[in-house]
Amino acid sequence: MAVYTDINEIDLKAFLAQYDAGELLSYKGIAEGVENSNFLLHTSKFPLILTLYEKRVEKSDLPFFLGLMHHLSERGLNCPLPLPRKDGELLGELSGRPAALISFLEGMWLRKPEAQHCREVGAALARMHIAGEGFELTRPNALSLEGWQTLWAKSEARADEVEEGLEAEIGAELDVLATHWPKDLPAGVIHADLFPDNVFFLGDSLSGLIDFYFACNDLLVYDLSICLNSWCFEKDGAYNITKGKAMIEGYQSVRPLSAAEIEALPILCRGSALRFFLTRLYDWLTTPAGALVVKKDPLEYLKKLRFHRAVTNASEYGLIA
């Protein structure tokens, strides 16, 4: 359960009084997620999500995340809208953490997405990339090449505890990625964590995207590689080419990829698999036993990384030339 910071009713009522949000009727912690503490609030006016920002979120990045949700929402993307306080600020403080209220989005995330859902996610991702144009703030990707090196330095010495030989394998992978990472591809605002639990559906229709707390400026097609990794593999570790093809077609129905972007897909998929392997590995090694959070398996992403390493051509993802 991701409630790292607890709140009490008195503090919450005082916090809420800074907003034009009505009277508090009820609140409860939300069990999902691993990054921040989330609560569902019911007030006399509307339901709201209260987020307390935890370890991996820099306070100085919050204007980017909250401003981006506002920007995307104004451009017609269905995503949560931060509620301004009476003084106009989007960010407040509760229980010693930076905190914000955002609108509640109807829908549920899919435990077993199918190809048709992957197609919708691809299209929604491309719409987000286009809607992000013109956003005036920028934020470099803290979890790209340099950030991976920093994370790795913190886990490297204990990596072989997780699987024998990992220290050498990941060290070599980082070198390959540093040498071959593409630079001159179309860039813009990316979501950077568009996993199934961050996409809501009502029935079979996509109803919205949430959790913009890794959003940043990076290569647009890198974001697609994150979605291929998180949506298009089966539980047994096999890549589902039907889902991959549907996702890429969905994306291209809104924003066609250039030849250079297509060519870069295998290396980008390797990078994004490594990114999630590294954050999971770090959490695996450092989260204390008994913490109220479900740790995610780093080896799931190691298997994906190995799959991508063997890919020689983007057509293996389901792309039709």
Ligand SMILES: Nc1ncnc2c1ncn2[C@@H]1O[C@H](COP(=O)(O)OP(=O)(O)OP(=O)(O)O)[C@@H](O)[C@H]1O
């Ligand atoms: N705007 C929203 N509307 C409805 N439910 C929401 C909203 N934001 C968050 N939630 C609920 O809270 C849960 C956790 O939210 P979120 O994914 O932002 O947390 P996180 O800790 O950042 O998670 P992650 O592990 O995906 O990074 C979601 O799965 C969803 O159930």
Ligand SMILES: N[C@@H](CCO)C(=O)O
């Ligand atoms: N989506 C991430 C967690 C949030 O960074 C993962 O599954 O590892």
